[in-house]
Amino acid sequence: MNKRKVTLAAAAAGVLTGATGLSLLAMPAGAGQPPSLPPVAPETLVEQVLTSEPGAFGGTIEVDNKLGLPAIAEIPQLADGKHSGRVWTDGNGKMRLALPNGQSEQTIVDDGTTTWVWNSADNEVTKSERRADKPDAEPDAKAADPATAAKEIVGLTKEFSDISVDGTARVANRAAYELVLTPKASEKTLVREVRIAVDAELKMPLRVAVLTNGTAEPAGTVGFTEINVGPQDAKLFEFTPPANAEVTTPEAKEREGREKRPEAGVEQALRGEDPQVFGTGWDTVLGARIPTEAMTQVPAEAQGLVDRFTKEVSGSWGSGKLFTTKVATVLIADDGRVVAGAVPEQVLFDTIGQVK
Amino acid sequence: MTTSASAPAAAPSTTAVAARTKGLRKEYGSTVAVDRVDLELPEGAVLGMLGPNGSGKTTTIRMLLGLVRPTQGEIELLGTPLPDGAEQALPHVGALVEGPGFHPFLSGRENLVRCAAFEPLLPKKQIKQAVEDALERVGLAQAAHRRFRGYSLGMKQRLGLAAALLVPRKLVVLDEPTNGLDPAGTREIRKIIAELHEQGSTVLVSSHLLSEVEATCTHVAVLHRGTVVAQGELTELLQAGGSALHVITPDVETALSALRQAKISARPLGDGLRVELAGTSAPQVIETLVKAGAGVYEATRWKTGLEELFARLTEAEEAERGMSAVDTLDGGAR
Amino acid sequence: MITRQLGSEVRWMLRRPRTLIGLFGLVLVPIVISFGIWTADGDGGGPGIAAILRGNGMVVPIFTLFLSLNLLLPLVASIWAADGLAGEAQHGTLRGLLVAPVSRVRLLFVKLFGLTAMSLFAVTLMAVVGIIAGTAFLGNDGMMTLSGTTLTTAEGLLRIAFFVVLVTFQMVAVGAVALAVSATTEHPLVVQAATMTSIIVFQVLGQFSSLDWLHPFLITTGFPGLVDVMRDPIPFDQISDSTLLAGCYLLIGTGLAAIRLVTKDS
Numbered sequence: 001m002n003k004r005k006v007t008l009a010a011a012a013a014g015v016l017t018g019a020t021g022l023s024l025l026a027m028p029a030g031a032g033q034p035p036s037l038p039p040v041a042p043e044t045l046v047e048q049v050l051t052s053e054p055g056a057f058g059g060t061i062e063v064d065n066k067l068g069l070p071a072i073a074e075i076p077q078l079a080d081g082k083h084s085g086r087v088w089t090d091g092n093g094k095m096r097l098a099l100p101n102g103q104s105e106q107t108i109v110d111d112g113t114t115t116w117v118w119n120s121a122d123n124e125v126t127k128s129e130r131r132a133d134k135p136d137a138e139p140d141a142k143a144a145d146p147a148t149a150a151k152e153i154v155g156l157t158k159e160f161s162d163i164s165v166d167g168t169a170r171v172a173n174r175a176a177y178e179l180v181l182t183p184k185a186s187e188k189t190l191v192r193e194v195r196i197a198v199d200a201e202l203k204m205p206l207r208v209a210v211l212t213n214g215t216a217e218p219a220g221t222v223g224f225t226e227i228n229v230g231p232q233d234a235k236l237f238e239f240t241p242p243a244n245a246e247v248t249t250p251e252a253k254e255r256e257g258r259e260k261r262p263e264a265g266v267e268q269a270l271r272g273e274d275p276q277v278f279g280t281g282w283d284t285v286l287g288a289r290i291p292t293e294a295m296t297q298v299p300a301e302a303q304g305l306v307d308r309f310t311k312e313v314s315g316s317w318g319s320g321k322l323f324t325t326k327v328a329t330v331l332i333a334d335d336g337r338v339v340a341g342a343v344p345e346q347v348l349f350d351t352i353g354q355v356k
Numbered sequence: 357m358t359t360s361a362s363a364p365a366a367a368p369s370t371t372a373v374a375a376r377t378k379g380l381r382k383e384y385g386s387t388v389a390v391d392r393v394d395l396e397l398p399e400g401a402v403l404g405m406l407g408p409n410g411s412g413k414t415t416t417i418r419m420l421l422g423l424v425r426p427t428q429g430e431i432e433l434l435g436t437p438l439p440d441g442a443e444q445a446l447p448h449v450g451a452l453v454e455g456p457g458f459h460p461f462l463s464g465r466e467n468l469v470r471c472a473a474f475e476p477l478l479p480k481k482q483i484k485q486a487v488e489d490a491l492e493r494v495g496l497a498q499a500a501h502r503r504f505r506g507y508s509l510g511m512k513q514r515l516g517l518a519a520a521l522l523v524p525r526k527l528v529v530l531d532e533p534t535n536g537l538d539p540a541g542t543r544e545i546r547k548i549i550a551e552l553h554e555q556g557s558t559v560l561v562s563s564h565l566l567s568e569v570e571a572t573c574t575h576v577a578v579l580h581r582g583t584v585v586a587q588g589e590l591t592e593l594l595q596a597g598g599s600a601l602h603v604i605t606p607d608v609e610t611a612l613s614a615l616r617q618a619k620i621s622a623r624p625l626g627d628g629l630r631v632e633l634a635g636t637s638a639p640q641v642i643e644t645l646v647k648a649g650a651g652v653y654e655a656t657r658w659k660t661g662l663e664e665l666f667a668r669l670t671e672a673e674e675a676e677r678g679m680s681a682v683d684t685l686d687g688g689a690r
Numbered sequence: 691m692i693t694r695q696l697g698s699e700v701r702w703m704l705r706r707p708r709t710l711i712g713l714f715g716l717v718l719v720p721i722v723i724s725f726g727i728w729t730a731d732g733d734g735g736g737p738g739i740a741a742i743l744r745g746n747g748m749v750v751p752i753f754t755l756f757l758s759l760n761l762l763l764p765l766v767a768s769i770w771a772a773d774g775l776a777g778e779a780q781h782g783t784l785r786g787l788l789v790a791p792v793s794r795v796r797l798l799f800v801k802l803f804g805l806t807a808m809s810l811f812a813v814t815l816m817a818v819v820g821i822i823a824g825t826a827f828l829g830n831d832g833m834m835t836l837s838g839t840t841l842t843t844a845e846g847l848l849r850i851a852f853f854v855v856l857v858t859f860q861m862v863a864v865g866a867v868a869l870a871v872s873a874t875t876e877h878p879l880v881v882q883a884a885t886m887t888s889i890i891v892f893q894v895l896g897q898f899s900s901l902d903w904l905h906p907f908l909i910t911t912g913f914p915g916l917v918d919v920m921r922d923p924i925p926f927d928q929i930s931d932s933t934l935l936a937g938c939y940l941l942i943g944t945g946l947a948a949i950r951l952v953t954k955d956s
């Protein structure tokens with residue numbers, strides 16, 4: 001009635017709305033009610049996942065990482081914490097990845113014949129032609145997409161796992177089944193279970209969560225927070241290097257990069273030409289040998305970095321450094337032998353002797 | 357903008373009132389600035405609000421203008437209750453409250469233009485003319501282009517007055533308008549008040565100086581420590597206690613009998629007499645006494661009514677502050 | 691009536707020497723940045739937008755505004771908010787407006803409008819000078835984004851316009867809260883000090899990861915996300931979060947200012 005009271009009430013309502021809005025914004029987006037979906041047999045779902053062709057889509061991926069990894073200069077998006085990136089694919093091998101790093105951005109475009117990696121922080125484009133003998137030129141790019149990553153995990157481990165469907169979930173506003181892969185009791189692995197949210201309609205994995213022994217929270221989660229399925233703008237899969245950017249090739253980059261970063265040597269060795277594989281399933285161990293000159297050329301400050309994240313170990317196999325995360329362990333012997341796997345350290349000690 | 361007020365015609369009072377307060381009280385924390393103030397401001401009157409510094413004049417005026425919410429009591433301004441009816445009544449009210457407020461970096465004219473832009477009754481086209489007229493009226497036309505920062509106290513006061521007079525007003529409220537003015541300025545203010553009175557506007561002017569009020573007002577209200585101690589028409593109040601002469605003479609007996617013969621009432625008082633002036637005048641009394649051979653050392657007019665009351669109030673107040681009761685032009689009110 | 695009041699308010703703000711000095715200072719920022727990048731050697735590089743400034747004059751306005759949003763623009767907004775109510779109260783002009791009469795709600799609206807109009811003007815002015823200085827010193831060959839794509843000049847101008855609106859909104863939100871403070875005091879400096887202290891403290895708090903539960907409540911948390919305007923295609927979630935956050939501050943500030951103004955004795 002009274003104008004003054006109406007004004008005061010309206011103003012108070014405004015303040016209240018603002019405050020409520022603030023707390024709503026501060027709250028993590030709720031998972032929402034799990035959708036009700038017709039039951040599906042685990043085996044059928046696995047089969048559908050492996051044969052699914054997601055086609056074209058674009059979306060935002062969030063990586064929630066609690067592995068305890070050190071920040072790696074080249075892929076800071078994988079350091080501890082939440083990181084997000086955007087991915088677009090045309091379903092036929094062309095793709096684009098946008099990985100923001102603070103206020104900078106790394107863009108990776110695969111236009112079908114060439115992979116472009118653009119880094120705004122150094123105004124540099126790395127261009128690699130896709131060669132006939134190496135169709136998957138950029139494993140990095142592929143692994144960041146949860147759909148592809150999950151498919152690979154399922155393919156590699158289904159024989160060694162107990163598979164079940166544990167209810168449903170809503171991921172990126174889509175209904176999904178929760179497919180759970182539990183390593184069989186005989187597997188000597190750090191992983192307790194891997195949960196994969198599979199889109200009910202497209203049978204495409206939307207989220208992967210890795211749970212390890214001893215913790216209830218996933219050690220790592222990769223998933224879409226937003227996805228739109230359907231044809232994407234073709235311009236996204238083209239890349240023209242900016243006029244004043246420096247264009248290099250990965251070979252040139254590695255030549256100058258290897259001396260700088262010791263972890264690159266390990267990474268390179270394990271991922272490189274022909275890593276040695278020991279065992280099967282979840283407790284597979286990869287082994288390699290780093291050229292000795294790479295080991296000795298590590299600069300002092302980089303050596304400090306290595307020392308900070310590793311611990312000295314020794315045994316009948318020799319001595320070296322052990323790097324441990326919740327899901328993986330890496331052992332680097334002083335003579336250049338390297339073994340790594342999602343296994344407890346004892347398994348590595350037992351395996352390292354076999355590295356040639 | 358809705359009809360929150362009753363039509364003025366429905367007002368029951370016999371004589372039209374421009375403003376009225378009932379049981380007004382304002383507390384600032386534990387200090388009571390104003391208490392039980394019942395004011396009545398008849399339409400067309402010039403009401404002088406008299407009171408020493410700190411007696412609650414400004415606070416009362418602020419409540420009348422809707423600037424301050426009373427703790428208790430009712431206010432009616434130009435027929436609408438305040439503060440809810442402020443938007444209806446205030447366009448017709450011009451006010452100069454507690455010193456003029458203007459922006460130092462703008463010229464006098466620009467300041468007035470800014471005030472004028474917010475006057476609801478002033479059509480946009482007339483702003484320029486209204487501003488020039490107001491400047492002319494307060495005698496600031498020459499200095500209008502100068503920055504307000506450089507104005508003397510008197511010029512600032514005049515500009516404040518000009519802002520109050522931008523639009524023809526039903527009621528003009530002036531809080532200590534002669535503050536800081538030289539004698540000529542004070543006379544001009546009086547002239548403007550007289551003009552407003554002639555045009556039929558109601559004027560409320562507060563002051564701590566009786567002389568000022570006496571010279572311009574038809575009505576008076578005296579405030580003391582936040583309450584109204586006297587109010588009414590000026591002439592009535594001045595005569596409330598009758599008029600008398602205090603005569604100091606050594607021949608009291610002679611004087612008394614002579615006056616009794618002349619049918620003038622008188623009685624001994626101290627070292628002289630008190631002579632009532634009803635039906636006679638001071639020169640006549642002196643003449644009678646001198647003719648009778650009574651020696652007159654001194655004859656002073658007795659302070660009466662309002663004068664007596666105000667003198668008591670102000671002198672008490674100023675004595676408290678250890679100041680002499682000298683009536684200066686500046687009055688020291690701030 | 692209202693348009694005339696709004697016009698008078700903006701004219702009054704523009705006439706204030708402090709405003710002019712402030713605008714002059716703001717305009718210097720893009721010029722200094724362009725000149726600095728032009729004289730610096732090296733092939734660019736660095737964090738964020740700074741890395742792509744070289745040879746990319748169209749990014750100067752965005753970089754300038756992005757940089758200024760942390761301190762300079764909130765400062766200017768707080769000055770305007772401080773002069774709007776506290777300054778008017780100090781000069782005794784608030785009384786004059788209220789007995790004119792201007793209703794207190796209307797007065798707040800006029801002040802908010804003045805703040806918005808001047809913020810938009812200042813930000814636009816910086817952007818325009820940024821475009822000119824950037825083009826002059828660094829060249830204009832379309833606008834290169836953080837994603838490595840190159841937009842046409844028209845698209846670039848559109849991005850700049852969008853960014854101008856976003857930054858103005860953040861500025862107005864800060865100003866609205868400053869107005870609420872402004873309604874409680876007669877000392878403009880108190881308002882400026884309170885606002886700037888809060889902005890700085892917020893930014894410091896934002897650095898402590900142990901306080902990350904608090905971060906979503908701080909308006910300054912939303913500032914860095916606006917850089918997404920320079921990505922291609924634009925991801926809108928951070929931008930909308932920042933804008934909503936500022937919107938909440940705007941609501942709270944305006945509401946508190948209204949409550950204070952309506953109950954205030956002047």
Ligand SMILES: Nc1ncnc2c1ncn2[C@@H]1O[C@H](COP(=O)(O)OP(=O)(O)O)[C@@H](O)[C@H]1O
Pocket residue numbers: 384387388389390407408409410411412413414415416
């Ligand atoms: N805003 C305020 N806060 C506290 N006390 C006040 C305020 N305004 C006035 N007062 C007190 O109220 C009393 C009356 O003041 P005022 O109305 O200004 O007197 P006058 O105008 O007659 O000199 C004084 O004692 C003064 O100290």
Ligand SMILES: [Mg+2]
Pocket residue numbers: 410413414415454531532690
């Ligand atoms: Mg006073």
